[in-house]
Amino acid sequence: MMSARYLLRDSALTAAMQFSEATNETELASYLRCSPKTLRAWRTGQACPNVAGLLRLRKLTGWDLEDLVYEVCEPAETSSRKEIR
Numbered sequence: 001m002m003s004a005r006y007l008l009r010d011s012a013l014t015a016a017m018q019f020s021e022a023t024n025e026t027e028l029a030s031y032l033r034c035s036p037k038t039l040r041a042w043r044t045g046q047a048c049p050n051v052a053g054l055l056r057l058r059k060l061t062g063w064d065l066e067d068l069v070y071e072v073c074e075p076a077e078t079s080s081r082k083e084i085r
Contacts, residue, residue: 009069
């Protein structure tokens with residue numbers, strides 16, 4: 001079974017920085033109401049933005065959601081199950 005997660009496009013945070021007139025990532029993180037550490041995790045793909053973060057980015061940039069993120073399919077974690085016979 002495959003599960004999907006959504007990662008930010010590099011251009012999304014660049015555009016957000018320009019539209020917000022933030023001079024650094026700390027200011028942008030404050031505008032997006034997340035920590036600078038979270039913003040770095042979004043940028044590097046270590047974390048996926050939550051819905052609130054995506055909506056703030058959408059409001060800031062005016063972009064559609066599909067322009068902000070791309071979908072990455074990954075194998076779901078498998079759990080070991082014992083078959084009952």
